[in-house]
Amino acid sequence: MPELPEVEILARHLRPLLHGKTIRGVSVRRAKVLRPTSQREFQKALTGAKFTDLSRRGKYLLFELRSKTSGKPVTLLGHLGMTGRMFLAKKNESIPKHAAVVFDLGREYFIYEDTRYFGRLTLDLSAIEKLGPEPLDKSFSPEILARELKRSRQAIKVKLLDQSLVVGVGNIYASEALFRARISPKLAANKLTLAQTKKLWRAIRDVLAAAIAGGSTVQLNFTGGKSDGLFYFGRAHGTPDYYEERLRVYDRAGKPCFHCRRPVKRIVQAARSTFYCPHCQISR
Numbered sequence: 001m002p003e004l005p006e007v008e009i010l011a012r013h014l015r016p017l018l019h020g021k022t023i024r025g026v027s028v029r030r031a032k033v034l035r036p037t038s039q040r041e042f043q044k045a046l047t048g049a050k051f052t053d054l055s056r057r058g059k060y061l062l063f064e065l066r067s068k069t070s071g072k073p074v075t076l077l078g079h080l081g082m083t084g085r086m087f088l089a090k091k092n093e094s095i096p097k098h099a100a101v102v103f104d105l106g107r108e109y110f111i112y113e114d115t116r117y118f119g120r121l122t123l124d125l126s127a128i129e130k131l132g133p134e135p136l137d138k139s140f141s142p143e144i145l146a147r148e149l150k151r152s153r154q155a156i157k158v159k160l161l162d163q164s165l166v167v168g169v170g171n172i173y174a175s176e177a178l179f180r181a182r183i184s185p186k187l188a189a190n191k192l193t194l195a196q197t198k199k200l201w202r203a204i205r206d207v208l209a210a211a212i213a214g215g216s217t218v219q220l221n222f223t224g225g226k227s228d229g230l231f232y233f234g235r236a237h238g239t240p241d242y243y244e245e246r247l248r249v250y251d252r253a254g255k256p257c258f259h260c261r262r263p264v265k266r267i268v269q270a271a272r273s274t275f276y277c278p279h280c281q282i283s284r
C-alpha cells in the first residue's frame, strides 16, 4: 500500500510529464472509482481540459486542470487505494486489463490502473477537508503533536495512523518512526513525555524525508517495455531494493535489531501488524 513518500515521489514524477497536456478523450472503464462523481459529469468537466499542476495532500494526488469550456480551474483528486498505479504509456502500448480510467493525451495515454478498484479518481474533494497537518510542513510542530497526543489514550502506534493527527503516516512508517524514537508502540499516547514527543516528531519527519530521498533515485520514466516505467508499489509486485534497505524494523520479525541484536517482535494492534524491539523501545 503506498504511503506518503511513494505518493510524493509519484507526484514529482508525473508533474512535469503532465504539465501543459490536454485531455482529448476520457475513457471510464470502472465508474466505481469516480464515486460520487458521475461518469457523465467526469467526462464533461475533463474533456478538453489542460493539466496545469500536480501536488500531494496526505496520500492524495491533486491534479489541477483548466477547463476548456469555462476556462475555470478544475481539481481532480486521485488516491491509489491498495493496488492503484498511475502512469503514462505510449499509444502503441496495450492498455492494461485493469485500467479504470484512460485519458487520451494525444501522443500518449495517462492511465489509472487498479486491480482491486479501491482507489479513486474523482471531482469530489470532501476526502481532504478534514485532514490533519502535513508532517513535513511547518504547521506540524512538536507543540501541536504534544497537544493532540495528550487527548488520546490509544496506543501511540494506533494513534499515529489517525489522519486527523498528522497525514500520510501509514503502517510501515509508524513502526519505523517509533523505532527511531525508541518508544514502545504500546505506550498510551497521553503518556509520552515532552522529550519523547519531540523525539517522535523528529523521527516522523526524518523517516519520511529519508524515504522520499531514497525513492527519488528510482527510475520512473517509461521506456516502452512492458513493465518499465510502471511504478510498482508494495510487495505484491516485488519490492525494489531501495525500499527494503531503509526499513529497520518493519517486516523484520525474528531478525536482529540494528541496535541491540535482540530479535525484532511482531504484534497486532487494531488489526494491523506492528514491528518493534521490546528491548530498545521503552514503554514508559
Ligand SMILES: [Zn+2]
Pocket: 257, 258, 259, 260, 261, 262, 277, 278, 279, 280, 281
Ligand atoms: Zn533493540
